[in-house]
Amino acid sequence: MNKSLLIINIAGLGAEAITSATPNLLGLSEVGGRLAVQPPVPALTSVSQATLLTGTRPVQHGIVANGWYFRELAEVLNWQRSARLLTGAPLWEAFRERDPGVRCANLFWRYATHASADLNVTERPTYWADGRKSPDIYTEPSTVRDELVERLGPFPLFRFWGPAADITSSRWIADATLHVLGQQQYGVILTYLPHLDYDHQRYGPESPQGSAALQAVDREAGRLIDAAQAAGLRVAVLSDYAFEKVSQPVYLNRVLRAAGWLQVQRAENGELLEPGASTAFAVCDQQVAHIYVNKRSAVGEVRKLLANTDGVERVMHGEEMREAGIDHARAGEMLALAAPDHWFAYPYWLEERLAPDFAGCVAIHDKPGFDPAELLWTPGWQGKLKVGWRLVQKSLGLRAPFDLIRRDPTPIRGAHGRVPTTDANRPVLITSWPIEATQPVPMESVRALLI
Known part of the structure; x- marks a missing residue:
């Protein structure tokens, strides 16, 4: 059997989402195998990809979320890219142990900068001195x-x-993958199709828009599957989590602030969270939140408060976190899990007029938590119609924020991160070769199935 392999990570693909509406994925599963996968705690992009890469929890x-509190800096940093943050040998190094001559390519998986793969490609915007951000x-x-930009245009x-956000980005990544595949230089290629992340959060995984997104990403996956199999490669399609329907945001930081445990600093651009001065605060991401407590004596009171908050299903601490494999030094003192139909929103300000200026912007590195409302236009002229005016201001050299997103996150209808108990909310592994294992397969065991 040819050991060359293409691994396609389709973000948010559920184990029960493979039907006649996804003919390319269904066809692959029928000639090979399909398994439901139990993700790590928490089931987030960076955590799951790190688990898939290393085969560990x-x-x-060491990847405990998409962002966490860097205690030595007293800052919350999100969506870091450095491979130095990841502990353990990644998947491609395991392939090299078996065949030292194999070359490996990594396209758009997390922690790609300065990784040990032979080819690494990831998004990294250019931040100009005048405040502009360009692709x-x-x-x-x-x-x-330069090769990819010349061939495909700017990312x-x-x-x-x-x-x-729409299918355009997944199509660009698929085209880049086809280009790499056509070079016939790499025996192992990892790639990423993020499209389900968008409308599954905006409208929910079971919405008409969510179903259309599933069909669209199946078409892109089909192009990759066909090209890889024509080149004689094995193919694996996997996901890092699956979405569930939600309708209720929970504002943990506002709860902690009302109790006097969260501190802010009034600044020219609004209220700013001061994690280093706070007794406790939450780093919220989808349906989970790391709760950092700077005063150990307050742990019990903080846990009790949050456990009794509407929309919180469970607050893990101590032995529970150890059993879940999340008790790393980077983790919070506690991990909160949302109740069904709920998710955790990051805002900490109590009055809208005091919101920081980045609240209405796509600002993933400024916000002390994840904000899915960045997927939503502000209604009316303040949203799409405002884009042209902002572009004119930029062209004239004027500094102006792209404050175009909805500040109210309540329309969000899909989230992930909770511990899934059914295959409808579990990610999936599909292979072009037969595989057998007791289901659901722990995500840390998937790497061995690929090798």
Whole structure:
């Protein structure tokens, strides 16, 4: 059997989503195998990808969320890219142990910068001195950046995340993958199709828009599957989590602030969270939140408060976190899990007039938590109609925020992160070869099935 392999990560693909509406994925599963997968705690992009890469749990690989509190800096940092944050040998190094001559390519998986793969490609915007942000990618070797941009055009960053996010970014990544595949230089290729992340959050996984997104990403996956099999590669399709329907945001930081445990600093651009001065605060991401408590004596009171908050199903601490494999030094003192139909929103301000200026912007590195409302346009002229005016201001050299997103997150209808108990909410592994295992397969065991 040819050991060359294409691994396609389709974000948010559920184990029960493979039907006649996804003919390419269904066809692959019928000739090979399909297994439901139990994700790590928490089931978030960065955590799951680190688990898939290393075959270990967060307590070992160290990726505890998409962002966490860096205690030595007293800052919350989200969506970091450095491979130095990941502990453990990634998947491609395991392939090299078996065959030292194999070359490996990593396209758009997390922690790609300075990773040990032979080719790394990931999004990395250019931040200009005048405040502009423009689309770009980071590659190793660096010459590949010019090669891909010349061939495919600039990476569509604003279609990768934000209110305009759509299939365009997944199609660009698929085209880049086809280009790499056509070079016939790599025995192992990892790639990523993020499209389900958008309308599954905006409208819910069971909505008509969510179903259309599933069909669209199946078409892109089909192009990759066909090309890989024509080149003689094995194919694996997997996901890092699956969405569930939600309708109620829960504001943990506002609960902690009302109790006097969260501190803010009034600044020229609004109220700013001061995690280092706070007794306790939450780093919220989808349906989970790391709760950091700077005063150990307050742990019990904080846990009791949050456990009794509407929309909170469970607050893990101590032995519970150890059993879940999340008791890493980067983790919070507690981990809160949302109740069904709920998710955790990051806002901490109590009056809208005191909101920080980045609240209405796509600002993933400024916000002390994840904000899915960045996928939503502000209604009316303040949203799409305002884009043209902001572009004119930028063209004139004026500094102006792209404050175009909805500040009210209540329309969000899909989220993930909770511990799934049914295959409808579990991710999936599909292979072009037969596989057998007791289901659901722990995500840390998927790597061995691929090798």
